[in-house]
Amino acid sequence: MKKLWLINTMLAILGISACSEQTEPQANDDKIPEESLPVYPAPDRTTIPAFPGAEGAGKFTTGGAEGTVYVVTSLKDDGSEGTLRWAIEKSGKRTVVFAVGGVIALTKQLVIKNDDITIAGQTAPGAGICLKNYTLRVNANNVIIRFIRCRMGDECKTEDDSMNGYQSSYPGKKNIIIDHCSMSWSTDECASFYGNTNMTMQWCIVSESLTNSIHVKGGHGYGGLWGGSPATFHHNLLAHHSNRTPRLCGSRYSNRADMEQVDLCNNVIYNWSSEGAYGAQGGSYNIMNNYYKPGPIAASKKVHCRFFTAYVDDGANNQAAGVYGKFYLSGNYMDTRSDLSESQLAEAEAANSDNTSSTAFVVKNNEISAQNMLVAKRFDILSDYSFMQSAQDAYEDVLKYAGVSNKRDLVDTRIVNETRTGTYSREGSNGSSYGFIDTQKDAEGWDEYVEVHSSEVDSDGDGMPDIWEEQNGLNPADKSDAVKYNLSKDYTNLEIYINSLVEGLYSTLK
CATH class of the missing domain: 2.160.20 (Pectate Lyase C-like)
Incomplete structure (x- = not known):
């Protein structure tokens, strides 16, 4: 009896019940990955290049930084949700990314009328995005x-x-x-x-x-x-x-x-x-x-x-x-x-x-x-x-x-x-x-640009694939992290992602 009492006491100290089912220790499901990352304050973007490699008189354009993310999922040009025209005609700060690549046959001029926009064509899968028929203005x-x-x-x-x-x-x-x-x-x-x-x-x-x-x-x-x-x-x-x-x-x-x-x-x-x-x-x-x-x-x-x-x-x-x-x-x-x-x-x-x-x-x-x-x-x-x-x-x-x-x-x-x-x-x-x-x-015409949809999963629709977010300590279920400054003091997390897709294409970078 004394020996059994001693064993039960030891188990209690260790936090293990002798009569309960043993399970693996539970992870803290409420933990948000980016909590382990630094949180930088939003910088003065008028002093930071639009992206690494931006030069000249338009160097400090801020575009849609810190704004809403719109994902283009359709090559139609009817203005419906998921089209490029739909994203462009939105107002406010916005970044347009692409989950589809191919030809967009414009039905009329595609005019950017509302301020504060970034169109990140480098995010498109396949051969990328090609516009035909009318002007992008x-x-x-x-x-x-x-x-x-x-x-x-x-x-x-x-x-x-x-x-x-x-x-x-x-x-x-x-x-x-x-x-x-x-x-x-x-x-x-x-x-x-x-x-x-x-x-x-x-x-x-x-x-x-x-x-x-x-x-x-x-x-x-x-x-x-x-x-x-x-x-x-x-x-x-x-x-x-x-x-x-x-x-x-x-x-x-x-x-x-x-x-x-x-x-x-x-x-x-x-x-x-x-x-x-x-x-x-x-x-x-x-x-x-x-x-x-x-x-x-x-x-x-x-x-x-x-x-x-x-x-x-x-x-x-x-x-x-x-x-x-x-x-x-x-x-x-x-x-x-x-x-x-x-x-x-x-x-x-x-x-x-x-x-x-x-x-x-x-x-x-x-x-x-x-x-x-x-x-x-x-x-x-x-x-x-x-x-x-x-x-x-x-x-x-x-x-x-x-x-x-x-x-x-x-x-x-x-x-x-x-x-x-x-x-x-x-x-x-x-x-x-x-x-x-x-x-x-x-010339070659447009046949090369076949319609391709992205195979990368973006659960929260923030423009960053889940696998990339996980690799960089972000939360694939948190759409708000696109506009945060965790990975850089100068650029939002979304910008870090879209800029990373085209690194090495600016020979003049110092």
Whole structure:
């Protein structure tokens, strides 16, 4: 008896009943995983880049950070719940992620009218998201668009751009950054952005505008109209356009030459005809460290090997005649390929030896000399130009990383290869040649973008897969953790996830 009493006493001390069923110790089911993570206060987002790798005038755009998460689950364009149009037309801070990949056949322009939005195309499964038929238009403040393809095409017989966002007067819309997007097959320009404040377009591929298509003016295979106050266009590839590579808008519409401030740097321009890069009536422009590569059409069309053709306003655009821009040119490089004619080769070599020579920079008005427009010192439009590379380094990195490069499609892969090799492989079916096309049927079309639904489980619908949340100490059943600052002092948990999907695609990160 004494021995039994001693055993029972010992069991009681250990908290075990001799007559109860033995079970495994129970975990604390109420414990929330992120309780073990630090909790950082919300930072001042106006001092933090939109995402690692964001640069230029739109660098500090905040988009939909700390806002509602909307998950796109359908490729329809009827505005029903789960569609991209439904998510875009919501108001308030919001981030749009994708649980479906494929083609969205727009039924009309898709216009971003409500401020404070991030569209994270890199979250889409399969080949990603591709928009067709109509324009994706930015007409709001505080907008981030990343890793979206806009390949418009001519099926709906509408004359428009693949992606755009422009205003006729300043300040226009404020805080916009377009990153790693691919725009092509437009019936006007592929990508036109001007009249906005604090705007960046970076690491995009702008290619194959449709030349002899449905434009009312006839041949119109143009790259884009660019401008802003200030605006930065860097590390973009413009390829296979007959003109506007780009056209700098100037102050033609705004009448505010004092407001127009544009950086054009580290872009790669390939296979243009006619004037190529031109315009800029009124404003201040830095044209720096861009890489120009005359294409197969150069010899046949006697294309000039020059960096820019400056225009003087003739007063036809609600602006006094005689208005012209001021330009700083430096570090631009003209590729001197062996198939250039003797005169083109001489132009290219002269341009490379002196960016401000009469060959490199030409004024389309005999009454005003180039020296009236050129300045010796860079306009300090930005406070930080540390992201800039040499033209030659930018050339290599743009070909590696530009466009929707997390999942490069057949179109971008071909465009990059043709740029690198100085070739072309497509002819237009309505008279265009040398890499210029007239319809998407002359290229790959949209068949590549088959509908794919994500296989990853996201139980709480916060845009972060359960497995990723578990690996990072978050709670897959807690939707509110998307907007918390547990994994970083600078970015929300959701931003850490969507940024992690495209790490390594910014060669200029320190």
